[in-house]
Amino acid sequence: MPNTLPGLIKKLIGEPAEFILEQRIFHTVCVVTVIALFLNIFSNLYIDMPQLAALMAGGMVLVAVSYYLSRIARRFNLSIILYNILSNCLLVANFFDNSGTRGPTVLIFLLGCFINISVVPKKQYWFWIAVNIAIVLSLMGLEYVDASSVPSTYPDRESRYFDFMYSYLVVAVIISVVTTYIRRSYDFERLRVEHKADELEQSNITKNKLYAILAHDLRAPLSSIQNYLEILSEFKLEESERMSIKKDLLNATQNTQKMLSNLLTWTKSQMEGVNVNLATVNVSDALQTTLQLQKNEAQRKGITLISKLEDKAPVVADPDMLQLIVRNLINNAIKFSNCGDTILVKSDYNDTECCISIIDTGIGIPPDQQEDMFSLRAKSTYGTGNEKGVGLGLLLCKEFTELQGGKIWFSSEPGKGTTFCIGLKVYNGDNFVKNELKAVTNG
Known part of the structure; x- marks a missing residue:
């Protein structure tokens, strides 16, 4: 009635x-x-x-x-x-x-x-x-x-x-x-x-952020790549000099590719929405390939990446989103760590939640920047190896974690390092998965 x-x-x-x-x-x-x-x-x-x-x-x-x-x-x-x-x-x-x-x-x-x-x-x-x-x-x-x-x-x-x-x-x-x-x-x-x-204001913020990225953050690395190529084509260089420039060119290209990937992923999520495909996931299996690739990235900078992921229980997550989140967080850890530093990736479980932690011993986050880390107000900064970002990686991590019904947080101390934590629900039955999927879809 x-x-x-x-x-x-x-x-x-x-x-x-x-x-x-x-x-x-x-x-x-x-x-x-x-x-x-x-x-x-x-x-x-x-x-x-x-x-x-x-x-x-x-x-x-x-x-x-x-x-x-x-x-x-x-x-x-x-x-x-x-x-x-x-x-x-x-x-x-x-x-x-x-x-x-x-x-x-x-x-x-x-x-x-x-x-x-x-x-x-x-x-x-x-x-x-x-x-x-x-x-x-x-x-x-x-x-x-x-x-x-x-x-x-x-x-x-x-x-x-x-x-x-x-x-x-x-x-x-x-x-x-x-x-x-x-x-x-x-x-x-x-x-x-x-x-x-509110939607219009958010749209304007998004538009302004995109313009800023396209006008500055992407133009600068592309100009660097162009300069490297002009030097290689116009000047006769020693082999050691050529190898050094090629190495710098490769790094610049890789960093630009990462920036563009994050930019396109985030832009698509804003314009079209994102489909969430929740499933029962074993954390170590889902992240194995991602961690191996990131180990190679860390080694090139002289950083040790250690994995201590355990599979005590499967979690409810979208495997592709989980990989993107962890890849971005490890990239950030590498970006703001020095040669000889260590990055630890581990998992801790309780009855209802699995916490995936990315712990680095890098330079940390200044206190005045910590409040805006998960927003469009976050400033893009240069890493310890002069790597450039667009300030979208952590925003993507937050949005994608919440779409999976999880949460993300961090703690940082300048000069001592940063810890990022991803909290995901532990699987405890088919009905739970259906309810979580329904809640995420409605949200």
């Missing part, structure tokens, strides 16, 4: 994607008014006023037709015109049949004016409000000039009080429903606009 009732109400009023706010408010008014008029038929019969009961039945048919024209036939403007013409005619008849100013008709006219303010299109707005005011003032003036033209139709004092009480409740309920719906719609639209503004 909790899901059925809101669904029925939404179906009666109309979806925001199909109907503008004014149309949905009008549908709400029509539904509430039809119910109120239906009950009013019996209340008028109860106080022995059959003519008014018949008038309420006619009004109910009128509102139902107006609702049909707007909600089903999609003729909103026509529906508003018909609704105002016939409702004003019925209210005029109600004024004479229901004791004029001694009855609640003026109160209902005021409700009609409120409805017009809420739903009438801009082109018709002032016209129908002016018509409403003119009719009320004319009827009251007529009654003032000739009181006998509007006789009292209540059989007794109790009937009048009952009619006023019921009419007030109907008017109060309709105004409350419409006002609440308007406020909720306003709040929803405001939050949607704020969300769009």
Whole structure:
């Protein structure tokens, strides 16, 4: 029932994607008014006023037709015109049949004016409000000039009080429903606009970061490569000099390739979204090839890479994402370590989590940079071997770790090294994997 009732109400009023706010408010008014008029038929019969009961039945048919024209036939403007013409005619008849100013008709006219303010299109707005005011003032003036033209139709004092009480409740309920719906719609639209503004701001930050990378961080290493090639092609060099330049050229090319790879991966994740393929993964098996390649990278810089990964239990992860994360973290460790330093990769387990740690004895991270390490505000810095990055590697690591339902953190002390930790959920059954996949997808 909790899901059925809101669904029925939404179906009666109309979806925001199909109907503008004014149309949905009008549908709400029509539904509430039809119910109120239906009950009013019996209340008028109860106080022995059959003519008014018949008038309420006619009004109910009128509102139902107006609702049909707007909600089903999609003729909103026509529906508003018909609704105002016939409702004003019925209210005029109600004024004479229901004791004029001694009855609640003026109160209902005021409700009609409120409805017009809420739903009438801009082109018709002032016209129908002016018509409403003119009719009320004319009827009251007529009654003032000739009181006998509007006789009292209540059989007794109790009937009048009952009619006023019921009419007030109907008017109060309709105004409350419409006002609440308007406020909720306003709040929803405001939050949607704020969300769009946040997305636009993030998009601008992303765009500016990409421009900065393309304008500077990629242009600089490509210029270096061009200079190396020009020297090799234009000058006669000793073999030792040629080998030195070739080595520098290879390093520059490799660093640029890593930068470009991270840049393209991150850009794709921002523009297209990333598919997460969670599976049960043995950490040491999944990272074996990555670690071997990184050992070769570390050796070229005179750094020792030690692996102490254990497979006490499989973890829930995307193997490709896990490799990218660990590869980036080890690359960072190599980048900010000196010849003779050590990098340790190990895993620790508890009942629910596996923590993969990358521990280096390098130069560490300055305290003023630590707060922004996982954001676009992170500054690209040169490594101990003058390696250049684009400041995207750690942002990728954070986004991809969280997409797998994990978490990432670090601790660092300048001059003593840095430890990065990746926390992933330990597998404990098929149902767990399905739930995790569903949670990640929804997130």
